[in-house]
Amino acid sequence: MSKSDLKISRWLDAHFDRSANLNTLPRNAILSNVAGDGENRLIIVDLKLERDTRCRLKVYKGTLVAADTVLPDVPSSIISFYHDRLNPRTPVVGVGCVNDLLMFKNNKPFFKYSLPGLPVLPAEYDTWKSIDKNAGIDVRAVVERLKGISFHSLSSRSQQLLNLPPSKQEEFILSYLNNEPMRINLITCMTTLKKSSQDTYSIACPIIGTEAGIIYVLDPQNFSILLQANVCNIKNTPYIITATGLYDVDYKILVATRENQVCLLKRGWVEGKGIIQTTGTIVEILVVPGDNLIVIATTDKMLHSYTKKGQKLWSIEMTFPITCLCVVALKHLNAYLIAVGLKGGLIQLYQGRRPVDYITVPDTPSCITFGQMGQEEHVMVIITFGGAIIFKILKRTADFNLSHQDTSMPLLNYNKSLPLPKRSKLFLEQSMREREDPAAMHRNFQQDLIRLRLLTAKEIAQNLNYQTGNTNERKQIKLSAQVMGLGPKFTVILSLENMNSDTPITEMSVVFHVKREIYHLSSYIFKIPMIPPTLSYKIKTSVHELTSNEIIEPTKVVLLDAKQRVLRVFVMKKDLNIPVLAATINMPSTELAF
Amino acid sequence: MGLLQKLSLLIGSVRKKEVNVIVVGLNNSGKSTVINHFKNDDEKVSEIVPTVGFSVERFQSQNLAITAFDMSGHGRYRNLWEHYYKDCHGIIFVIDSSDRLRLVVVKEELDLMLQHPDICTRRLPLLFFANKMDCKDSLSSVKIAAALGLDKIMDKPWHISASNAVTGEGLQEGVEWLTQQIRELLMKN
Known part of the structure; x- marks a missing residue:
């Protein structure tokens, strides 16, 4: 979120009316072309539950109330659908009141359908x-x-x-x-299902869920019952209902019940099947059209996502309790976002489980709806618990930095099983042996493992010893030696060259190591001054061989030859107890004839 | 006024000048209807349909041949506007004064336009039509000018006139101002 904190909002504040005094619940505001002029109006069910007050159906044209109708009783839900093919195409607004579906056309009462009693x-x-x-x-x-x-x-x-x-x-x-x-068949929730075409202006069937756990699908033209089905095999009270698909082709009806269950009703079924059971009470349920995901908000601050078959995909915990959800369909970006209204006045927009944007409103939102309003395509209407109505318009330039790969990735991984290879004969034999003598095999394995660890530790220790300090000095110095003379007096010239191109060599010394019985040196230790990069330094030392016949007999001399006639050179660095470089100089034998 | 200037004005009035004007505004604000009013009677269209992309219209005002680029105001075509900024001599911005909800969108589009590199450095005359003045809940041109923050436009001459594109009320006055401004601009160059 840190990125979006800095930049300008993607939303324009079109209108904010604090004194609208509206009281709504989620799904109680819809955007519909009620006047048939192509300009969507906002229709709100304004709940007034106090004594001597009546619930109202308000129609907003732009920011102004265009129509205000008193409802006979407390409404439970509101829908809008096309019920005929007459021109100009004007949809009816259906309000569920007690056991009646009250229909309004052009903001006037049009028809009333009463559900049969029980x-x-x-x-x-x-x-x-x-x-x-x-x-x-x-x-x-x-x-x-x-x-x-x-x-x-x-x-x-x-x-x-x-x-x-x-x-x-x-x-x-x-x-x-x-x-x-008779018992009254109370309407608890309603939705619509397109009948035979997904076209915007195609006719749609109203679907009604009742307190008794029965779902009715009505014919939009003559308002007869097309289908009657039970929500579930056990007593379940529906209170949110959504439908996808087409009635004549194939459809799915999802019902959230007060028993924290989500039931699925498919074409041809007369009884729904529970597919999801949540721990918290369901606040809102949505079907995200693009990914065909079911998104459920529960009272325990959780937002869950399920596949259409009821497999859980992910859950996110919100910082505040969720009050309402809304699908933000951005067709020009080919994206569907979920607006999550949180207590306190924060509305977060999620693409899948990734938050992409947020909006703050001064009060807890009670109902959010998004869609075309008037001439503007992307309007978000927010109604708060305080009764304020807020219109926000999405900027044309907003792209939300959406990446389509991000959301689909976890989904794909989830659905696919891991690519396991076939069991080979070797694997089977191995597993057979393991079953026969597991204790010994484990011991062997542990032994090998410990050996491997020891070997690794040894190698590391050795490497560390070779490399002194942070740079390897061995690589920086080139040592060459030259022996001059025929004997018994020789002159050894050592040449130390700094191979490094940018760091000088300092605090070095050269130590000669010889058998004192054979050789005498003029000096055994040399302090080397600083050698600047790419330069070399030469040391000269005279060696005297003690080859007097009185000490060693000729036969012994021959024996000494190979191994004794050596001069060991160590290049030492100050404060280090191991040589940086070591070399052996083979001395030529003294010509006895001289 | 010097003799030379008078002479040039005379020549200017004799020789017709071709100027380009871009007509912008949100969809359903009445741009095509405004342009339709200035066309010759035989070219006028009886029914205006939403413009797709843009359309080019030619008309005359005070001996100035104006080529108007009537841009589509639909959201998905608004990114085309900026391609015509470079060659235009004046801008006509049509506003639906009855659409209170979208006044913020108008402001947003206006700000985007004024910030555009092809516009911000030039002294282009801006003509605003507060259209649909006959609608009963329409805002006055003064209120619209205040809502759009037109008083903050210092570097460009601008003018707002309330109009009714269907009857043609207010249109002539606005376009006369615009041609006057363009003429002055051309004379300076």
Whole structure:
């Protein structure tokens, strides 16, 4: 992030209205071409849950509220879809309210579809049916029979009856007596699924998830039920639903449930299958179109990614709790980013698991949506918990430094198994032997390993000894010797040359080592002055051979010849106890004739 | 005014000069409609469609033959604008004054243009049309000038006029200013 800290933001602040006083939840704001003029409007469900307030459906044209409709009840979700092929193409906005799908066209109520009621329990049904209107109503007996049934499985009318004071109960029963007892099928979530074409203007089916765990796919033209399916084989309450694909071809419906499960419903199935179980409660679920990834945000600050089959790919822990997610589709960059709204007002943009950008807003975002708004293609609308509405426009020049390789790499590696070679005959034999005598094999191996380590240590020690200091002095000095004379007096001229091109040789000395019985030297130790680079220094020493006949007999002289007639030269450096260079000079034998 | 200058003006008015003007602005701001107004009656188009890439139009104003490069304002074509900066003598910037949301985008594009090396060093006259003045929620030309920070443009002559490209209101006044400026510029050189 350090790079983006320094540079200018990629987003333009188009509009910021702190006093909009909006109260929304994720997925409660959509961008849709409601007027049919090609300019998308923002449609927001404004939840007002206090007494004497009504929820509203607000339509923003640009930064101004163009329409404001009062809703009859608390809405659960909002969708927008094309339901006909009439020109000009105008989509309907569907709002899920209790058990009704309220549809608005051109900001006016257009159609209402009510979901069929659910049958009540037989015991409750019998209780209501046993009440005879003409005979006197035994209110207490009815209440007692209803109390015998679990409160949660009762229909809302029975629940209401049990909560009424006894004086009002009879009147209540009478008012409901003619109606068939039914349980209300509460809408919890909705989405849309294109019917036969992925085209922007193609008609789409509304999909409804209900409190009872049933999913309905409706026909967009005559609003009949095309498909009814259960979310899962066990009781699961859907609360976020997303769909991909085409109804007539193939589709997948993903349902996040309150039981922290994600269920998959495919074409041809009448019952969904749980594919993902999360530890924390699911905040939001997205399907990233490009990579076909499922991204789930949970309440424990985690952002998880799964393949469409439910295999986990990665998880990132956020610094703050996640409040909302949004897909940022950048078609001109061929990229899909995920905007993650965090508590405190930070919105991070991820490409895969790599953060690419961030936006800060003054308050915790409650709902983010991205898409075309008005004439502008890349608008991000952020609604905060404080009720503010923020419009941000992506700059034309923003490219996010996206690299497409980065995101696909971990995915590919994950899916492919490691390339293992086939088991060879050698491998099988080896493994057989290992099974027969593992203890001995281990011992042998350890022995060899220790030997190897010892050998390595020895080599290192030797190398260190050869190389004194940080540079190898041996390589810098060239030593040559010249022996002059016929004997018994010789002159040895040593020449020391500094081979190095830039560092002088200092503090050197040359030591001669001889057998004192054979040779006498004028001087045994020489201090060498500094030798500048590429220059040489010559030392002269006279050697006297003690070849008097009185000491050594001629036969012995012959014996001495090879090994004794040597002069050892050591080039020493000050403060070092090993020679930098050593050489042996073979002395010629003295011509006895002289 | 000296005799020579008068003479040159006379010659200038007799011999038509060819000047290039680039017309820029966001998509749906009314650039093609503005240009359409200046065309001869027989060349006028009844229905304006979104421009793809750019189109070249020629018209005359005060004996000055103007070649207008009507650029597409769509996001993906805006990077073409800069290729025409070099040879232009004046810039017409059309703004949709009813689109409050995109005023920041207009400012961004204007800033990008003014920072361009082919523009920033030259004393090009800038003409702004605060178009769609008839729309009920449109901003006044003064507000637009303030929002775009036009007062900070010191090194270039600029002029903003509220316009309605459909009826032609305000267009003539603006283009007259622009031709006057271009004429002065040409005389100096």
